[in-house]
Amino acid sequence: xxxxxxxxxxxxxxxxxxxxDDDHADIGTMVLDDSLDEVGRVVDVFGPVDRPYxxxxxxxxxxxxxxxxxxxxxx
Numbered sequence: 417x418x419x420x421x422x423x424x425x426x427x428x429x430x431x432x433x434x435x436x437d438d439d440h441a442d443i444g445t446m447v448l449d450d451s452l453d454e455v456g457r458v459v460d461v462f463g464p465v466d467r468p469y470x471x472x473x474x475x476x477x478x479x480x481x482x483x484x485x486x487x488x489x490x491x
């Protein structure tokens with residue numbers, strides 16, 4: 417697994433992650449939490465090239481506010 421980023425906020429029904437570096441996950445990548453449960457999929461990459469933000473649409477039943485501050489991963 418590799419770290420995709422940390423959830424910095426929620427906005428318009430999406431989780432917004434900050435990538436740790438310029439090697440970010442691609443659009444469509446499935447995102448998992450610490451316990452390997454599916455959180456959602458990357459739907460957009462935006463912001464600065466060296467450390468972009470990723471927008472993740474949540475999977476069914478995921479409570480977005482509880483994810484703020486959490487690291488998320490891709491398989």
